[in-house]
Amino acid sequence: MAYNLQDFQITGGPGWIKSERYDIEAKAEGNPSRRQIEGPLLQTLLKERFQLKLHREMKGLPVFALVAAKGGLRLKPTKLEGNCAALYEIAKCADIREGPSTLDVTAIRMDVFIEVLSSIVGRVIVDRTGFHGMFDAHLEFTRDDTAFAGPPGSGSASGGRGGGAEMTNRPSFSTALQEQLGLRLERTKGQVEVVVVDSADRPSVN
Numbered sequence: 001m002a003y004n005l006q007d008f009q010i011t012g013g014p015g016w017i018k019s020e021r022y023d024i025e026a027k028a029e030g031n032p033s034r035r036q037i038e039g040p041l042l043q044t045l046l047k048e049r050f051q052l053k054l055h056r057e058m059k060g061l062p063v064f065a066l067v068a069a070k071g072g073l074r075l076k077p078t079k080l081e082g083n084c085a086a087l088y089e090i091a092k093c094a095d096i097r098e099g100p101s102t103l104d105v106t107a108i109r110m111d112v113f114i115e116v117l118s119s120i121v122g123r124v125i126v127d128r129t130g131f132h133g134m135f136d137a138h139l140e141f142t143r144d145d146t147a148f149a150g151p152p153g154s155g156s157a158s159g160g161r162g163g164g165a166e167m168t169n170r171p172s173f174s175t176a177l178q179e180q181l182g183l184r185l186e187r188t189k190g191q192v193e194v195v196v197v198d199s200a201d202r203p204s205v206n
Helices: 034-050 082-086 110-121 173-181
Strands: 010-012 053-068 095-098 102-109 125-127 134-140 183-199
Touching (some): 102 110, 110 173
């Protein structure tokens, strides 16, 4: 959260950083915004209490390209009202609700929507839809789309319907994107920014 990264974009560091859990209670001085608290201020806390040292680098990794499916996009234009119609702010106007097998977004831009999709499929997604503007969307799917683990460069993500452990009639995630939103994921490769943890120490007690 501090560095706006997905788990798969973090590498290196001692083994305990992936297994140990900590409760953090902190209060910022003044009245900083949520973006400041979850970004620069949290980075400072990690550096001071965990002696966190890291560096960024670009790495060639499998990625997905998000494109329009055959038949075109099926995105519902959003209707902004009140203060959001006069001054749109993501933190105040957009809404993202993710359930076990559903995803609902309201007044969202494509760049933000892609971040949500990326967290679901566990891979960076590149926007090649050509879509601009804001939209609402509702998705119903089954979280058993193991096709995402397939090798890069093998075409689109599988659209097969699978019951899996859930044994539902909902489609796989990639199929839901195509059928319900007119979006398709294509496997490809690209340069992805990753963070390498050079070192970190367990924090001292308060």
